[in-house]
Amino acid sequence: AQTVTQSQPEMSVQEAETVTLSCTYDTSESDYYLFWYKQPPSRQMILVIRQEAYKQQNATENRFSVNFQKAAKSFSLKISDSQLGDAAMYFCASLLNNNDMRFGAGTRLTVKP
Amino acid sequence: ETGVTQTPRHLVMGMTNKKSLKCEQHLGHNAMYWYKQSAKKPLELMFVYSLEERVENNSVPSRFSPECPNSSHLFLHLHTLQPEDSALYLCASSQVGEETQYFGPGTRLLVL
Numbered sequence: 297a298q299t300v301t302q303s304q305p306e307m308s309v310q311e312a313e314t315v316t317l318s319c320t321y322d323t324s325e326s327d328y329y330l331f332w333y334k335q336p337p338s339r340q341m342i343l344v345i346r347q348e349a350y351k352q353q354n355a356t357e358n359r360f361s362v363n364f365q366k367a368a369k370s371f372s373l374k375i376s377d378s379q380l381g382d383a384a385m386y387f388c389a390s391l392l393n394n395n396d397m398r399f400g401a402g403t404r405l406t407v408k409p
Numbered sequence: 410e411t412g413v414t415q416t417p418r419h420l421v422m423g424m425t426n427k428k429s430l431k432c433e434q435h436l437g438h439n440a441m442y443w444y445k446q447s448a449k450k451p452l453e454l455m456f457v458y459s460l461e462e463r464v465e466n467n468s469v470p471s472r473f474s475p476e477c478p479n480s481s482h483l484f485l486h487l488h489t490l491q492p493e494d495s496a497l498y499l500c501a502s503s504q505v506g507e508e509t510q511y512f513g514p515g516t517r518l519l520v521l
Binding site for chain 2: 300329331333338339340341342343346387389391395396397398399400401402
């Protein structure tokens with residue numbers, strides 16, 4: 297079975313500062329994918345960034361980057377130059393080849409002006 | 410319409426009612442999913458359809474019945490629900506071989 301753990305129920309960051317959200321996962325598979333999704337108050341789940349487990353290079357999307365530590369089964373999200381629009385619930389997820397995507401419990405991010 | 414749409418956006422129903430949730434994807438994908446998001450619980454995968462065939466059930470109660478008539482449409486038929494079934498139901502789609510799932514805005518369901 298695969299599990300995803302987000303140990304930070306809530307985080308806050310000052311506008312323009314950097315914040316890191318933590319995620320660990322547990323799987324016995326060697327081939328899988330990892331995602332960060334953002335869910336603003338509108339409840340729409342929006343893909344932030346994805347990482348293929350076979351790639352050693354950390355994924356980056358503009359102000360969003362990940363620190364993927366495969367041996368430690370850690371997949372943290374770094375948000376640089378935080379903006380007010382970044383305020384949302386952030387979910388970490390893992391996906392195996394069988395279409396079974398598992399989500400963490402989420403981290404609520406508050407951005408202070 | 411673009412992306413993944415869901416109707417209705419909000420639904421209130423009694424325990425004896427029968428209702429259906431609809432999902433439509435405009436992305437040309439061939440896999441669709443139903444998820445349940447309850448308060449203070451991680452998203453739970455309910456059903457997966459890949460190439461219009463159901464491939465995942467996850468032991469969902471029979472009062473939830475999915476239907477996938479074609480690769481663009483997905484329904485979730487509801488009957489004799491319980492108050493604990495109140496939740497946000499999210500639909501997603503993806504392309505087989507490309508793992509990213511794209512979500513709809515969800516249907517907020519309240520069972521009285």
